[in-house]
Amino acid sequence: MNDYAARPEYPAHCDYPAMPALEDAQLLLENGVALLRFCRDDVRNALTGTALVDDIIRVCDWANRTPEVGTLVFTGAGKAFSAGGNVKDMSARAGMFGGEGLDIQDAYRRGIQQMSRAVHTLEVPTIAAVNGPAIGAGLDLACMCDIRIGATTASVAESFVNLGLIPGDGGAWFLPRIVGVQRAAEMTFSGRTVDAEEALAIGLFLDLAPPDQLMARVLAMANRFAAKPRQALRLAKRLLQLGQRAPLADFLDHCAGLQALAHHSAAHQTALAAFLARDN
Secondary structure (H helix, E strand, O other): OOOOOOOOOOOOOOOOOOOOOOOOEEEEEEOOEEEEEEOOHHHOOOOOOOOHHHHHHHHHHHHHOOOOOOEEEEEEOOOOOEOOOOHHHHHHOOHHHOOOHHHHHHHHHHOHHHHHHHHHOOOOOEEEEEOOOEEOHHHHHHHHOOEEEEEOOOEEEOOHHHHOOOOOOOHHHHHHHHHOHHHHHHHHHHOOEEEHHHHHHOOOOOEEEOHHHHHHHHHHHHHHHHOOOHHHHHHHHHHHHHOOOOOHHHHHHHHHHHHHHHHOOHHHHHHHHHHHHHHO
16 A cells, blocks of 8 residues: 555655565555564564564664655564574574674674664654563563553563573663663563563553454554654654653754754644644
């Protein structure tokens, strides 16, 4: 589906990137909502030993370069959201877990950490529909998203310590920003499994839904976001990210610049006209 012509901020004659070819995931786009579904239920949607990391990176790049995308949803097909690293590969020292220490370091830097950068720097709102267990790097991937909605049967764990490991994908950066430093420390040091109700209580999940209603709930939210002027969505997301690291004075100056751009956009003028028409 192509809705560029219906939105004043996107000229109808523009050419935008084709949807990327994916190996272990499925990508759908409708009404500005992109849905990326992980399709490796045979390994509980593990991020290592599959093509999922590369698929996610490709989709992030495509979404950033495709103005039609208003929201990107991540979810898993089958029983799990993602089991994170493939433990069998770790035991066999296969794939990215093979070689000397420096080899493994480079594999992290050039592999899964590129996924962390790509998801974190997405320019569109992101929602993780956590349909089942999100373990280790699977939890961290969900934490890279702006919003997480969990199935009532979902569970999460920052479980690296159970295998004598640390969150090599950046989880120790993402998790404290969501649940606070103290709670993130407890989860990281214990490696324990957190059920859906607790994940909701500590702010890791924004909401819960029965498994058979999860995608309907998430897509309803995604469609509400995508119905908004998409340039404004992207600018707002940039501000939310910048606000976590910039001093207030610099942040306000940047806000003024982006707001000036927004005031001159066709979408702003269209929204103003629609608002004033409702009042008359």
